[in-house]
Amino acid sequence: MPGLEDLYREIILDHYRSPRNKGELESPPATRTEGFNPLCGDEIVVYLELDDSSEPPTVEDIKIGGQGCSISQSSASMMSAAVKGKTLAEVKDLTKAFKGMMSIHEQSLPGEGAGKEEEGDSGLGDLEAEIPEDVKLGDLEALRGVVKFPVRIKCATLSWNTLAQGIEDATS
Ligand code: ZN
16 A cells, blocks of 8 residues: 555646646736745746635636746646635635645744745744644645655745735735
């Protein structure tokens, strides 16, 4: 029976080889947001189209561009599949859950922040407790093993930070 790590590796490779929602959206109306991880050279472009006729707004469509290592690209693919069709409130919960999973070790990185500060996180020690319980990470769980390689955490969180910026661009 293959171990959990083998299963995780397979999920990551599957998303890397067959990225979901790869491509571009016409911008405007979509917003186009670029993210860059200089530690590894990863680039992510998030094309985001929100449906703001509903309240809260939903992610009508998302496309991913860019290039980089298998962790950054598979994380972007998983993210795009996870947030498409979701409300911005659900996206925020997913982001929190994913970054909570990643941040457990991120705090030990010298000179690295834990990401968005304006979400009102009081302290890094509370991050684990703040993960919303009812959020299902699905395939994203496969990236759990990345925390063992702190230098790769930025690869995994790049697409989420770019998405957060994109949502800000789209809603401001
Ligand atoms: Zn990378």
